[in-house]
Amino acid sequence: MKQHNCQNNDRLAVKMRSTNMSKRLRIVLAKVGLDGHDRGIKVVARALRDAGMEVIYAGLWQTPESVVRTVADEDADWLGLSILSGAHMTLVPRIMTLLREAGLEDVGVIVGGIIPESDYPKLKELGVARVFGPGTPMDEIVRFLRQHPRSHSSAEGAGKE
Amino acid sequence: MSDSLLQLIDRYRNKDRRALSRLLTLAARGEHLSEILAAASVPQSKRIPVVTLTGSAGVGKSTLTGKLIELLRRKDKRVAVLACDPQSPLSGGALLGDRFRMPTTPDEGVFIRSLSSAGGRGAIAEHLPVLLKLLAGFGFDVILLETVGAGQGDTVVRDIADVVVFLVQPETGDDLQWEKAGLLEVCDIVVIHKSDLPGAEHAEAQLRSMLELSSGPIPVILRVSSKTGSGMEELWQAIERAADSEHVRRDAGRELLRQVQEFLSARFVQLEEDAALQQLVADWKAGEVDLNDAARRLVDLLLTAGANPRSSP
Ligand SMILES: Nc1nc2c(ncn2[C@@H]2O[C@H](COP(=O)(O)OP(=O)(O)OP(=O)(O)O)[C@@H](O)[C@H]2O)c(=O)[nH]1
Ligand SMILES: [Mg+2]
Numbered sequence: 001m002k003q004h005n006c007q008n009n010d011r012l013a014v015k016m017r018s019t020n021m022s023k024r025l026r027i028v029l030a031k032v033g034l035d036g037h038d039r040g041i042k043v044v045a046r047a048l049r050d051a052g053m054e055v056i057y058a059g060l061w062q063t064p065e066s067v068v069r070t071v072a073d074e075d076a077d078w079l080g081l082s083i084l085s086g087a088h089m090t091l092v093p094r095i096m097t098l099l100r101e102a103g104l105e106d107v108g109v110i111v112g113g114i115i116p117e118s119d120y121p122k123l124k125e126l127g128v129a130r131v132f133g134p135g136t137p138m139d140e141i142v143r144f145l146r147q148h149p150r151s152h153s154s155a156e157g158a159g160k161e
Numbered sequence: 162m163s164d165s166l167l168q169l170i171d172r173y174r175n176k177d178r179r180a181l182s183r184l185l186t187l188a189a190r191g192e193h194l195s196e197i198l199a200a201a202s203v204p205q206s207k208r209i210p211v212v213t214l215t216g217s218a219g220v221g222k223s224t225l226t227g228k229l230i231e232l233l234r235r236k237d238k239r240v241a242v243l244a245c246d247p248q249s250p251l252s253g254g255a256l257l258g259d260r261f262r263m264p265t266t267p268d269e270g271v272f273i274r275s276l277s278s279a280g281g282r283g284a285i286a287e288h289l290p291v292l293l294k295l296l297a298g299f300g301f302d303v304i305l306l307e308t309v310g311a312g313q314g315d316t317v318v319r320d321i322a323d324v325v326v327f328l329v330q331p332e333t334g335d336d337l338q339w340e341k342a343g344l345l346e347v348c349d350i351v352v353i354h355k356s357d358l359p360g361a362e363h364a365e366a367q368l369r370s371m372l373e374l375s376s377g378p379i380p381v382i383l384r385v386s387s388k389t390g391s392g393m394e395e396l397w398q399a400i401e402r403a404a405d406s407e408h409v410r411r412d413a414g415r416e417l418l419r420q421v422q423e424f425l426s427a428r429f430v431q432l433e434e435d436a437a438l439q440q441l442v443a444d445w446k447a448g449e450v451d452l453n454d455a456a457r458r459l460v461d462l463l464l465t466a467g468a469n470p471r472s473s474p
Binding site for chain 1: 178182258
């Protein structure tokens with residue numbers, strides 16, 4: 001009986017701890033554009049999950065509109081885009097505009113894929129937090145996301161649309 | 162209550178989708194549960210059926226949910242989906258991949274939220290009753306709930322749903338594992354999914370003969386393929402019928418009890434830092450009070466502690 005109590009008690013402790021720790025980063029990962037390669041984004045998805053984040057995998061062939069809707073409905077802190085098709089200079093501006101229109105300017109955006117370095121500054125100017133080139137170590141992405149926490153999804157940050 | 166929470170609730174009541182989304186996040190984290198529950202508890206003119214889809218990993222729950230969304234949109238019904246995927250026990254993170262199988266075109270009549278569900282807590286996310294209330298109060302006509310794949314034998318879903326749909330698929334080999342599934346006893350509908358694959362008819366025959374031996378009510382059995390669309394309309398009709406009869410059968414007392422449980426959990430989270438509560442937990446841990454006593458004292462405490470249970474912690 002005593003033992004039983006202790007066990008329950010531990011579970012209670014775990015529950016109390018987990019409610020305190022439950023502000024997990026939520027990140028939507030999506031591939032926009034027409035290419036069908038999802039290996040890279042799946043590797044990132046797994047790495048971020050293993051780093052304790054909630055990864056919403058939206059998958060391939062997303063449009064800017066569907067990505068933004070997903071970010072809104074999932075109340076994500078971050079949006080990670082993978083673009084291999086070379087269309088980043090049309091897709092990213094469109095997505096940034098739609099995010100703003102939806103009142104989602106607080107959502108952090110990172111971009112990965114095959115992006116010429118000469119375009120990095122342009123993407124940053126559009127509001128992209130960081131561009132990760134091919135072969136970026138997963139640790140680096142994890143560290144970046146952790147060091148740049150978004151705060152929008154608390155009740156406090158919720159009224160300012 | 163903080164201004165921003167009040168604003169959020171106000172916006173939710175005015176059918177602001179972003180506010181719904183934010184409140185779902187707060188509720189899923191267990192924050193401001195009692196305020197949110199109060200805000201979402203608007204009287205409904207009709208019942209909003211909660212339909213649970215459950216079954217082993219890979220049986221096609223997300224794909225079928227996606228097909229049901231399409232079917233319901235053709236009938237002009239607004240659909241909300243809660244899709245649960247397992248939380249990694251090691252990192253606490255989760256890979257939420259269900260919506261990937263559902264329609265992606267933005268549609269005002271469709272709302273999909275992915276949730277992580279911790280192991281050992283059943284096949285669904287925490288605070289689910291509050292999340293469901295939020296969606297029902299927002300004006301959706303149907304709520305679909307996908308459980309995590311590992312839910313065999315897990316019957317928690319019965320308490321939460323109006324209709325439980327249990328998916329199985331034609332297995333390779335004769336050795337069916339369905340006997341293990343306690344869900345067969347509590348579900349309303351068994352879907353033999355992926356009926357485009359060989360063995361579906363055989364699986365149905367086997368299932369029927371097995372269920373005939375059981376004493377309980379026999380669920381509806383349907384063969385459905387998300388791939389070909391065959392059986393989809395029949396499935397929806399069966400769901401509607403089950404929802405109607407569940408409505409008649411449902412024990413209102415139990416529903417009230419569930420609401421009380423949710424209130425108490427919310428209070429517990431609110432009072433986590435309360436000295437008296439921590440003392441009680443410590444006493445129990447030290448073995449100084451027995452479980453019954455501790456539980457009774459906890460209920461007293463949850464009802465009386467703190468100045469005003471409606472104010473934010
Ligand atoms: N042949 C056939 N395959 C299907 C059908 N429906 C789904 N599938 C396939 O089954 C696999 C799993 O489908 P999901 O919808 O992800 O299954 P799930 O039950 O949601 O999986 P978890 O969420 O991981 O538990 C996918 O490869 C689908 O393409 C169907 O009707 N027929
Ligand atoms: Mg699924």
